Amino acid sequence: MPPSGCAGSPVHPSAPPTGDAGIRVDAxxxxxxxxxxxxxxxxxxxxxxxxxxxxxxxxPFYDYREQLDLHTTFREDGRRVRDKRPSTVDAADVDLTLTVEGLEDVLLGRDWTGKRVLEVGPKYGLHALWIDEQLQPSELVFSDFAADRHLHERWEGKLRAPHRWVYGDLRVARGLLEHEPFDVVFFLGVLYHSAFHLPLLAMLNRATRLDGDLLLETTIDPRPDAALRLRWQRGTGKAKAVPTLDALRIELAWTGWRDVTRFTDYRPGSSEVVLLCRKTDELPEDGDLIDLVAPQRPPAEA
CATH class of the missing domain: 1.20.5 (Single alpha-helices involved in coiled-coils or other helix-helix interfaces)
Incomplete structure (x- = not known):
């Protein structure tokens, strides 16, 4: 087994500490x-x-960890990631999430060329142009709000891959489901802008093939348990939710992403994380949670 912190090494609980005489403290x-x-x-x-x-x-309460341990896989990948910025916001007040150099590091060793790719929230085109050039997707689909169309027009003409747009709220973006499911989804710097995490992650599940990949970058709360910090943003009045890492893992597991790898060298000490998530479950047609999540009430007998 590789040592803890190496690429792909699973996270295990620490062994009970021992005293000077070698006696287990918990004994x-x-x-x-x-x-x-x-x-x-x-x-x-x-x-x-x-x-x-x-x-x-x-x-803090940790009773949920029983279910996480039973039903999910979580690894920490310590590979070098070339992104050590103190903030994702640059001098021009533009929020650019993962750098393209960091993206190269995260994807090193993965063959994502020629795949059907979805990028949510491409905005300034930084990642879109890199995906187009380096991955040469068979089709590149973008999901975003039409209000940002003026930003998209600045770089869309540089794309070489077949591409199309699905505008509107991602939660109800049925246009993403009209063709074959995606192999890869880029969901970078989007989730923390919303309070609707489960519907968003559920829609991405439905749009992705089984065993497909979701690359997620988002903000987390530093507390150690499964907590969710709700924000009613000052000035804008927008609703936002910031989960802890464990809460984010639960949100992902509930929506069918139960195999997660965290890249620990991405801006260490910051409040952002980069996670590679594999789709492990299909969702039922009438719900946004996988069948492993027990219903609040059993279904009525016919």
Whole structure:
């Protein structure tokens, strides 16, 4: 097995720590009442400190990890990624997600040439032109809002691959389903602009063939559990949602992307991640969640 942090190495829980005499620390357990007393004392100390520092504290819950461990695969790929910018926003206030050099690094060793490719939110054409030149797709399809058409017109004429546009809200972009499913989807710097993560990821599932790939770049919240930070954005009034990494993994798993690789060298220390996600499940016709997600109520018997 490759060492942790190498390309493609799976993430495993750490082994229990040992003391100086080689005795496992978790082998020494206090009685339940004593543990409760210690926990309450520690909690009071944390709450007191948080109040003095004008911080908030909460107890994270990790019960969901049982399902993640049972039903998903998560790897960390430590390959070099040539993108160490402190921010994705440049001096001209233009938000450019993953650099094309970083994109080359992420895709190294993957044969994505000649495939049917979908890019969501191409905007300035940075990735679109790279995809067109380097991957030579059999068809290149773009999904975006018509309000950005003036940006697309600046670079569309440089494309060589057969291409078409599907304008409108991605959640209901039925034009993506009118032809053969896509082999590869680029979904870079889009998800964090929306609060509708599950419908968006579900639509991309339906538009992608089984075992197809989704390259995702988005913003995450740094907390360690499966939390979702909702934003009602100041000034614009827009609704946005920022998941933690575990919450994002759950969103992906629920919508049929249960095999995920994270590229850990992408702008380390930032709040953004790059994930390669493989489609593992088809969605039912009448829902946006895979069958592994138990319904709230069993179906009525006929």
């Amino acid at each position: 020494v357990r206090l009685p339940a009442p004593a543990r409760a007393v210690v926990w309450r004392a520690g909690r009071r100390a944390v709450d007191w400190s948080a109040g003095k520092l004008k911080l908030a504290s909460y107890v």
